Amino acid sequence: xxxxxxxxxxxxxxxxxxxxxxxxxxxxxxxxxxxxxxxxxxxxxxxxxxxxxxxxxxxxxxxxxxxxxxxxxxxxxxxxxxxxxxxxxxxxxxxxxxxxxxxxxxxxxxxxxxxxxxxxxxxxxxxxxxxxxxxxxxxxxxxxxxxxxxxxxxxxxxxxxxxxxxxxxxxxxxxxxxxxxxxxxxxxxxxxxxxxxxxxxxxxxxxxxxxxxxxxxxxxxxxxxxxx
Amino acid sequence: xxxxxxxxxxxxxxxxxxxxxxxxxxxxxxxxxxxxxxxxxxxxxxxxxxxxxxxxxxxxxxxxxxxxxxxxxxxxxxxxxxxxxxxxxxxxxxxxxxxxxxxxxxxxxxxxxxxxxxxxxxxxxxxxxxxxxxxxxxxxxxxxxxxxxxxxxxxxxxxxxxxxxxxxxxxxxxxxxxxxxxxxxxxxxxxxxxxxxxxxxxxxxxxxxxxxxxxxxxxxxxxxxxxxxxxxxxxxxxxxxxxxxxxxxxxxxxxxxxxxxxxxxxxxxxxxxxxxxxxxxxxxxxxx
Numbered sequence: 001x002x003x004x005x006x007x008x009x010x011x012x013x014x015x016x017x018x019x020x021x022x023x024x025x026x027x028x029x030x031x032x033x034x035x036x037x038x039x040x041x042x043x044x045x046x047x048x049x050x051x052x053x054x055x056x057x058x059x060x061x062x063x064x065x066x067x068x069x070x071x072x073x074x075x076x077x078x079x080x081x082x083x084x085x086x087x088x089x090x091x092x093x094x095x096x097x098x099x100x101x102x103x104x105x106x107x108x109x110x111x112x113x114x115x116x117x118x119x120x121x122x123x124x125x126x127x128x129x130x131x132x133x134x135x136x137x138x139x140x141x142x143x144x145x146x147x148x149x150x151x152x153x154x155x156x157x158x159x160x161x162x163x164x165x166x167x168x169x170x171x172x173x174x175x176x177x178x179x180x181x182x183x184x185x186x187x188x189x190x191x192x193x194x195x196x197x198x199x200x201x202x203x204x205x206x207x208x209x210x211x212x213x214x215x216x217x218x219x220x221x222x223x224x225x226x227x228x
Numbered sequence: 229x230x231x232x233x234x235x236x237x238x239x240x241x242x243x244x245x246x247x248x249x250x251x252x253x254x255x256x257x258x259x260x261x262x263x264x265x266x267x268x269x270x271x272x273x274x275x276x277x278x279x280x281x282x283x284x285x286x287x288x289x290x291x292x293x294x295x296x297x298x299x300x301x302x303x304x305x306x307x308x309x310x311x312x313x314x315x316x317x318x319x320x321x322x323x324x325x326x327x328x329x330x331x332x333x334x335x336x337x338x339x340x341x342x343x344x345x346x347x348x349x350x351x352x353x354x355x356x357x358x359x360x361x362x363x364x365x366x367x368x369x370x371x372x373x374x375x376x377x378x379x380x381x382x383x384x385x386x387x388x389x390x391x392x393x394x395x396x397x398x399x400x401x402x403x404x405x406x407x408x409x410x411x412x413x414x415x416x417x418x419x420x421x422x423x424x425x426x427x428x429x430x431x432x433x434x435x436x437x438x439x440x441x442x443x444x445x446x447x448x449x450x451x452x453x454x455x456x457x458x459x460x461x462x463x464x465x466x467x468x469x470x471x472x473x474x475x476x477x478x479x480x481x482x483x484x485x486x487x488x489x490x491x492x493x494x495x496x497x498x499x500x501x502x503x504x505x506x507x508x509x510x511x512x513x514x515x516x
Contacts, residue, residue, distance in 0.1 A: 098483040191329055191427075
């Protein structure tokens with residue numbers, strides 16, 4: 001849709017000369033397949049080889065699925081030693097991440113990597129200690145900080161401005177979550193990921209997948225995402 | 229990336245964005261000074277379907293200058309607060325320590341922005357002066373008469389400024405897509421500001437304010453109509469649009485079944501951008 005509007009906006013002459021660059025296509029791309037237990041997010045148009053946003057949006061979608069699944073598991077079976085108010089926070093976090101997940105799924109539509117899967121991926125949280133409040137909040141801190149750094153690193157990989165704005169709306173909410181979780185564990189630690197020049201962390205998709213791969217039931221490849 | 233992003237941005241530019249005349253910038257003296265929409269407007273199209281001028285012609289430089297205004301103002305705000313006597317701050321020493329961190333970050337952001345503006349051949353404006361009571365040096369009624377004597381008043385203004393920063397950077401990134409380095413830098417500042425905002429909100433919450441760690445329709449209103457109300461204008465949106473301008477059908481999606489899921493959780497889950505002119509208006513309340 002975004003690309004077709006270009007024709008209306010700029011007219012046929014210019015459109016013709018930029019058709020290849022814009023990667024205009026009439027056909028829907030096939031959804032990212034899961035082959036031999038590997039999900040490969042594809043950030044390039046298969047015909048024109050020009051960058052497209054499907055891969056990066058699917059990467060964000062996977063991260064939101066992971067966070068949502070984590071909080072769903074925790075809220076369904078919360079640790080006994082939660083302090084007053086903490087279950088309400090965990091419930092809010094679960095709801096926000098479910099909303100983020102479904103928002104990105106709606107943005108992706110038929111391009112969602114799991115659209116043809118019989119069931120969504122089941123994440124593996126067995127490496128986490130979810131029976132104590134400190135274990136839960138420590139895991140949440142890890143996931144939220146990864147989410148913030150992932151969004152900060154992914155923005156420049158996007159091609160379509162509306163997608164950048166869409167991820168921006170989620171990114172600062174993830175940072176708010178992260179700051180909340182830091183403060184729950186340790187007062188005045190809200191900014192412990194902020195480094196030189198007052199800049200928060202940013203990570204590449206490759207770095208992020210390395211950090212979350214223990215939770216993933218399949219191998220995820222981001223080798224075919226844009227890097228600039 | 230940049231030509232690809234420009235083309236994509238053109239594609240994403242809706243026809244009505246071409247309709248309204250706006251100030252046309254002088255010339256393409258420096259690519260780095262022009263945002264995508266300006267380039268879209270400046271293309272020699274000669275096509276009947278495309279009016280010559282784009283509506284919003286903000287450039288990278290415009291955005292960096294707005295960011296510098298924000299950071300300088302917040303740096304001055306925290307710097308002034310930190311000169312207050314120890315009795316101004318709560319007994320919990322972690323609170324003043326957090327304000328120290330925030331001030332340091334804003335100072336670092338301002339210095340970074342000055343470097344970026346200078347290397348883009350932009351002129352760095354003189355440092356403004358401020359009156360954080362909002363009284364413009366006692367020429368009008370103050371909005372925050374006790375801002376540096378009452379800690380809760382200070383926190384209230386801090387929250388308004390930090391939340392405004394988050395929204396300002398979120399709106400700004402659209403105009404930075406031609407420069408990957410500046411874009412990522414803005415996103416990294418954006419999430420730092422968001423962390424600040426949440427820390428301020430949590431301090432207020434500890435002190436009894438009705439406020440959540442993120443902007444929520446459940447927050448008690450701390451704004452003044454026609455003055456600071458802009459800070460949360462459109463922030464509590466209950467709908468989100470897809471690329472084809474249809475709304476995400478949240479009520480039909482598996483997002484949970486809490487009583488307030490659509491009216492409270494959905495708006496909480498999204499922070500909304502705030503256009504530059506609204507940000508300027510807010511900054512002007514405290515700038516002399």
